[in-house]
Amino acid sequence: MKISTKGRYALRLMTDLAIHKDDGYISIKSIATRQNISEKYLEQIIKLLAKENLVESTRGAQGGYKLTREPVEYTVGEILRVTEGSLAPVACLETDDNPCENCMDCVTLEIWQCVLDAVNKVVDSITLQYLVDKQREKGNCGCC
Amino acid sequence: MKISTKGRYALRLMTDLAIHKDDGYISIKSIATRQNISEKYLEQIIKLLAKENLVESTRGAQGGYKLTREPVEYTVGEILRVTEGSLAPVACLETDDNPCENCMDCVTLEIWQCVLDAVNKVVDSITLQYLVDKQREKGNCGCC
DNA sequence: TTGAATTCCTAGCAATTTTGTAGTATATTA
DNA sequence: TAATATACTACAAAATTGCTAGGAATTCAA
Numbered sequence: 185m186k187i188s189t190k191g192r193y194a195l196r197l198m199t200d201l202a203i204h205k206d207d208g209y210i211s212i213k214s215i216a217t218r219q220n221i222s223e224k225y226l227e228q229i230i231k232l233l234a235k236e237n238l239v240e241s242t243r244g245a246q247g248g249y250k251l252t253r254e255p256v257e258y259t260v261g262e263i264l265r266v267t268e269g270s271l272a273p274v275a276c277l278e279t280d281d282n283p284c285e286n287c288m289d290c291v292t293l294e295i296w297q298c299v300l301d302a303v304n305k306v307v308d309s310i311t312l313q314y315l316v317d318k319q320r321e322k323g324n325c326g327c328c
Numbered sequence: 329m330k331i332s333t334k335g336r337y338a339l340r341l342m343t344d345l346a347i348h349k350d351d352g353y354i355s356i357k358s359i360a361t362r363q364n365i366s367e368k369y370l371e372q373i374i375k376l377l378a379k380e381n382l383v384e385s386t387r388g389a390q391g392g393y394k395l396t397r398e399p400v401e402y403t404v405g406e407i408l409r410v411t412e413g414s415l416a417p418v419a420c421l422e423t424d425d426n427p428c429e430n431c432m433d434c435v436t437l438e439i440w441q442c443v444l445d446a447v448n449k450v451v452d453s454i455t456l457q458y459l460v461d462k463q464r465e466k467g468n469c470g471c472c
Numbered sequence: 473t474t475g476a477a478t479t480c481c482t483a484g485c486a487a488t489t490t491t492g493t494a495g496t497a498t499a500t501t502a
Numbered sequence: 503t504a505a506t507a508t509a510c511t512a513c514a515a516a517a518t519t520g521c522t523a524g525g526a527a528t529t530c531a532a
Binding site for chain 2: 196199273289298318322326327328
Binding site for chain 2: 489490491492493494498499500501502
C-alpha cells in the first residue's frame with residue numbers, strides 16, 4: 185500500500201513551484217538541485233502534471249514551468265492521482281474498465297471502495313497552499 | 329497504492345476457513361481448489377497468519393488449518409496488516425525505525441499519517457464475520 | 473545569427489518487489 | 503507402513519519502480 189516516489193516527488197515539486205510562484209518560469213534544473221532529485225526523472229513526472237494542465241511550460245532559455253492556478257486551488261489528492269494513476273487499492277476500482285463482471289456483486293470490492301473513499305477524503309481536503317504554509321514552518325525531510 | 333495478492337488472498341483464505349469453521353482442520357489443498365489459488369503460494373501466506381496465531385495447524389493426514397478464534401473476533405485490518413506488513417503509505421510510518429530524524433517535523437509525514445489513520449479506521453471496523461455473511465449473499469469474484 | 477539554455481520525446485535498463493515453483497524434511501493418522 | 507499433510511528453504515519468472523541516456527525542437531540573449 186505504498187505511495188511511489190512519483191507521487192512523493194510530485195508533491196515536493198508542486199510545493200517548490202508554489203513557493204516560487206512569483207518568480208516566473210522555474211527550470212527543472214533548479215528544482216532538481218533544491219530538492220535533490222534526478223533532473224531527468226523529475227522531467228518525466230512534471231510531464232504528467234503538464235498533460236493534465238496542472239502546470240504550464242515554455243521552452244528555451246529562461247524557460248521552465250509554473251503553476252496554472254493559485255496554490256489554494258490544488259488539492260494533494262489531485263496531484264497524487266495525476267502522478268500515481270489512481271489511489272484505488274485494487275485495479276477493479278480503476279475507472280473505465282471493470283475487468284470482472286461479477287465484481288459489482290463482490291464482497292471485497294465493497295471494502296476496497298470504502299478504503300478508497302477514506303483515502304480520497306483525506307487527500308482531497310488538503311490544499312497545496314497548506315503544504316506551502318507548513319513547509320515554511322517545518323521544512324521537509326525529503327524522505328517521505 | 330495497491331493491496332498485493334498476499335492481502336487479497338489472505339482475506340479469501342480466512343473467509344474460507346471461517347465458513348468451514350465447524351469442519352475440523354481444513355487442508356491447504358482444499359482451500360486452493362475452492363479458491364483457485366496456487367497451493368504453494370497459499371502455504372506461504374497462511375504461514376504468516378500462523379506465525380501471528382490467527383490460525384493453528386496440525387500436520388499429517390486429516391491435518392490442516394483452522395481459526396483460533398470466532399470470525400467476529402478478527403478484523404480485516406488485522407488480517408491485512410499481518411500479510412501486507414503495514415498499510416502505511418510511506419516507510420517512515422512503519423513501526424520501530426524512522427529512518428530519517430527530521431521526519432517528525434516533516435510536512436508530508438503528517439499527511440501520510442492521516443491517510444494511514446483513515447485506512448486503518450475503515451479496515452479495523454470490518455470483521456471476518458461480516459465477510460462471511462456478505463459472501464453468503466453475494467459471492468466473491470476472485471479478482472479483488 | 474549563433475550559441476546557450478531549456479523543454480520535449482523516446483528508448484532502454486538496473487534494481488526491487490511481487491508472485492509464484494520446486495523439492496525435501498517432518499509429522500500424523502489409518 | 504503408506505498416504506496425507508504441514509514446515510521449511512531456495513530459487514525463478516514476471517512485473518513494476520526508479521532512473522539514465524541521447525537527441526530533437528524551441529526560445530532568448532548577445
